[in-house]
Amino acid sequence: MYATNYHRASSVEEAVNLLKSGDDAKFVSGGQTLIPTMKQRLAAPSDLVDLRHIDAMKGISIDGVQVTIGAATTHAEVASSAELAGVCAAICSLAAHIGDPAVRHMGTIGGSVANNDPAADYPAAVLGLDAQVRTSKRTIDAADFFNGMFDTALEEDEVITAITFQAPEKAAYVKYPNPASRYAMCGVFAARLKDGSVRVAITGAGNDGVFRHTEMEEALAADWSPAAIASCSVDEGDMLSDIHGDSAYRANLVRVIAKRAVEAAA
Amino acid sequence: MSKVSMTVNGKTVEREVEDRMLLVEFLREELNLTGTHVGCDTSQCGACVVHVDGKAVKSCTQLAVQASGCEVVTIEGLATGGDLHPMQAAFKENHGLQCGFCTPGMIMTAVDLVNRVGAGNLDEKTIRENLEGNICRCTGYHNIVRSIEAGAKAMA
Ligand SMILES: Cc1cc2nc3c(=O)[nH]c(=O)nc-3n(C[C@H](O)[C@H](O)[C@H](O)COP(=O)(O)OP(=O)(O)OC[C@H]3O[C@@H](n4cnc5c(N)ncnc54)[C@H](O)[C@@H]3O)c2cc1C
Ligand code: FES
Ligand code: FES
Numbered sequence: 440m441y442a443t444n445y446h447r448a449s450s451v452e453e454a455v456n457l458l459k460s461g462d463d464a465k466f467v468s469g470g471q472t473l474i475p476t477m478k479q480r481l482a483a484p485s486d487l488v489d490l491r492h493i494d495a496m497k498g499i500s501i502d503g504v505q506v507t508i509g510a511a512t513t514h515a516e517v518a519s520s521a522e523l524a525g526v527c528a529a530i531c532s533l534a535a536h537i538g539d540p541a542v543r544h545m546g547t548i549g550g551s552v553a554n555n556d557p558a559a560d561y562p563a564a565v566l567g568l569d570a571q572v573r574t575s576k577r578t579i580d581a582a583d584f585f586n587g588m589f590d591t592a593l594e595e596d597e598v599i600t601a602i603t604f605q606a607p608e609k610a611a612y613v614k615y616p617n618p619a620s621r622y623a624m625c626g627v628f629a630a631r632l633k634d635g636s637v638r639v640a641i642t643g644a645g646n647d648g649v650f651r652h653t654e655m656e657e658a659l660a661a662d663w664s665p666a667a668i669a670s671c672s673v674d675e676g677d678m679l680s681d682i683h684g685d686s687a688y689r690a691n692l693v694r695v696i697a698k699r700a701v702e703a704a705a
Numbered sequence: 706m707s708k709v710s711m712t713v714n715g716k717t718v719e720r721e722v723e724d725r726m727l728l729v730e731f732l733r734e735e736l737n738l739t740g741t742h743v744g745c746d747t748s749q750c751g752a753c754v755v756h757v758d759g760k761a762v763k764s765c766t767q768l769a770v771q772a773s774g775c776e777v778v779t780i781e782g783l784a785t786g787g788d789l790h791p792m793q794a795a796f797k798e799n800h801g802l803q804c805g806f807c808t809p810g811m812i813m814t815a816v817d818l819v820n821r822v823g824a825g826n827l828d829e830k831t832i833r834e835n836l837e838g839n840i841c842r843c844t845g846y847h848n849i850v851r852s853i854e855a856g857a858k859a860m861a
Contacts, residue, residue, distance in 0.1 A: 445707060445724040445770040467771075474766045475748040478727075487724075489771060515760075539838025540814065540821075541751065544760040545767065620749075621837065 441483040447492055451575050451598055454488050458596050461485030466598060468511055468550035471542050496549065496600055499523050504606040504633060507573075510549025510599040515540070517548060526606035529628065529704070530568070533560050533612040538621060549599040555648060557588045557679065558622035560614060562649040567612075567628030567640035570604035578603075587647045607632050611704035613696050614643075617683055624684055625692040629700040631663060639668075639697060644689045646679045655697055663705070665698035709773045713738070714782030724770050729753045731769035732779060740780040740809050744840070751839035754810040754817075755779045761817035763838070780809035783816065791859035792816050792852075801852030803843035814839050815853045816860075824861035827854065 444461060448454035458464045464486035467473050476482040490496060496511035499520050506526060508517060517523065518535035537543055537551075537560055551561040552572060565572065565581045572579045575598040584592050593599070610630035614623045623643030630638045639655040642648075658667040673693045678686035710719040713736060720735050732738045732755070743765055744752030753765040756778040783790035789797065792812050802808040818835045819827065832853050833846070841849060 440725045440727075442723065443725050445768060470767055470771065471748070474727075474768070477725075478746060478748075478765075487768075491771075539751070540817065540835055541754055541761050541763045541766075541838050542748075544762050 440477045441480060443477070443484055444486045445489065446486060447489045449492055449494075451493060451495060451600055454490055454493065454598055455575055455596055457486075457488045460488075464488060466490050466553075468553075469513065469546035470550075471538070471546035472550060472554050472556070490549070490598065491547075496598075501526060501606075505603065506606055507601050507603045508548055509601050510552075511547050512549075514538070514543035514546045514548070514551075518543060527568070527604075527610060529607075529610040529612045529630070530564050533564055533614075533626075533628070536560070536614060536616070536621075548602055552584075552602065553591060553593060553599055555585055555589055555591050556622070557645065557648045558617070558620075558624075558643045560612070560623055560626055560642060563623075563626050563628035563640045563642040564612060565602060565604075565640075566649050566651060567610065567630045567638045568604040568607060569632060569636075569638060570602050572599055573601040573603060574599050585649050590648075605633055608635075609704045611700045613700040613703055615692055615696050625689060625696045627693070627697045627700040629659070629697065629704055631659075631704075636660065637663075639700075641693055641697070644678055644693050646677060646686075650677075652693070652697070659701060663701065665701050668694070668697055668701065671697075707770045707773070709769050711772055711774060712776045714778055720769075722769055724768065726769045727765055728755070728757075728767050728769045728772050728777075729764035731772075732764060732777070735769075738779050738781050742806055742809055744806060744810075749838070749840065750807070751810040751814060752807050754813040754839070756813060756817060759820070761814050778813075780813060783812070790816070792819070792856035795856030795859055796849075796852040799852040799855055800848045801844070802849075807839060807841040807843075811836070811839050811841065811849055811853075815856060818853070819857045819860050824857040827857045829854070 446457045465484035467487045497509045514534040607630040614626035625644040626642045628640045637656045673690040675686040678689040680686040742752035744750035748766045
């Protein structure tokens with residue numbers, strides 16, 4: 440790892456100011472993506488601004504159907520929140536299957552969403568729940584947030600402070616993990632929202648990061664059943680292709696996993 | 706450089722270290738606590754698992770400065786006096802190790818699991834799921850799972 444300078448912020452405002460400390464400063468939250476990347480020398484931030492000690496960015500609050508998850512809330516905290524499970528068990532189960540227990544004790548929802556890894560789990564939930572990404576500057580709709588692989592609408596000095604969404608009428612996330620890394624080869628978040636609209640958000644499979652499948656959404660709006668989407672088309676040309684699975688394999692996987700998600704949320 | 710202070714196995718330690726120093730390097734190189742191992746460069750093997758503020762984490766995937774102010778327990782901190790911790794004794798009793806390289810991380814993960822889930826709720830499936838982040842090149846895992854079952858009972 441290359442040399443770096445560490446700073447600990449105790450408020451969002453302080454974090455944004457501390458980011459000006461160096462010419463290539465970066466936020467660090469759980470560090471479960473950034474530290475491995477730095478160890479590989481694939482990232483070499485001049486400064487690190489630690490977000491984990493900002494109380495305002497931690498914890499889960501539920502007000503009726505409105506859910507707010509602080510960006511520095513760990514995967515383990517989301518996985519084990521009984522209150523959250525009461526209104527949206529799908530996101531708890533998603534968090535419970537990220538990486539392993541040690542990763543879940545450190546990794547945070549804000550870090551995962553900011554990173555937008557094409558095989559990460561949370562982006563599917565954020566898009567599938569039609570969530571809002573609250574930042575130090577504004578509130579961004581999920582639809583406008585993800586810009587393809589590892590790219591988001593975030594500016595350099597913009598901190599995600601929370602993820603907010605309305606509890607869905609029903610939802611499920613099903614992931615087919617890569618047998619070695621456990622990241623998603625394909626993960627589908629299927630939800631019927633309180634306004635009756637349907638979302639099918641897919642991670643791990645697309646060659647441009649997380650995406651919605653509108654044909655499946657329309658079919659499910661008319662008939663919420665695995666059979667309703669059995670004949671939906673998935674374009675191989677839009678799929679990832681790598682040593683773990685080619686695009687034809689992934690296109691089929693999307694259909695299979697989507698059916699399982701619909702069944703799980705029945 | 707930053708001043709890092711933390712409690713490690715009950716003792717307060719303070720050192721001036723480079724900000725890029727990993728917690729595992731701090732434990733091994735500054736404190737000579739070489740029970741915590743490094744088995745990979747990719748944060749995947751779990752040989753380095755220690756407890757920070759009571760939670761199992763990979764000490765190779767956080768900086769020492771990030772853990773400043775925290776309570777850290779390593780494999781060296783489990784035994785009391787000359788007596789092995791029940792989980793350590795169970796690994797010995799059930800042939801839960803061969804070369805022993807992965808064992809410190811396995812045991813720290815196992816103790817965290819029992820603390821989190823409770824000894825009474827540990828079935829084989831739960832144990833195997835919770836070993837997702839701990840890789841063993843020798844044992845084939847069966848005896849590790851058996852050791853954790855026995856260690857959990859002994860901890861109850
Ligand atoms: C062994 C292993 C297995 C894993 N398996 C999975 C898996 O199965 N599924 C999965 O989805 N993920 C997996 N992960 C990744 C893990 O979920 C990370 O925790 C997550 O991707 C990043 O969150 P973090 O808090 O650790 O972020 P960090 O590593 O601290 O940061 C990641 C990036 O986001 C930026 N950032 C962090 N927080 C904020 C914020 N609040 N606002 C703006 N920018 C921010 C940082 O600057 C950095 O660029 C795995 C990781 C490991 C090491
Ligand atoms: S050394 Fe930490 S996970 Fe391998
Ligand atoms: S006992 Fe040798 S690696 Fe596990």
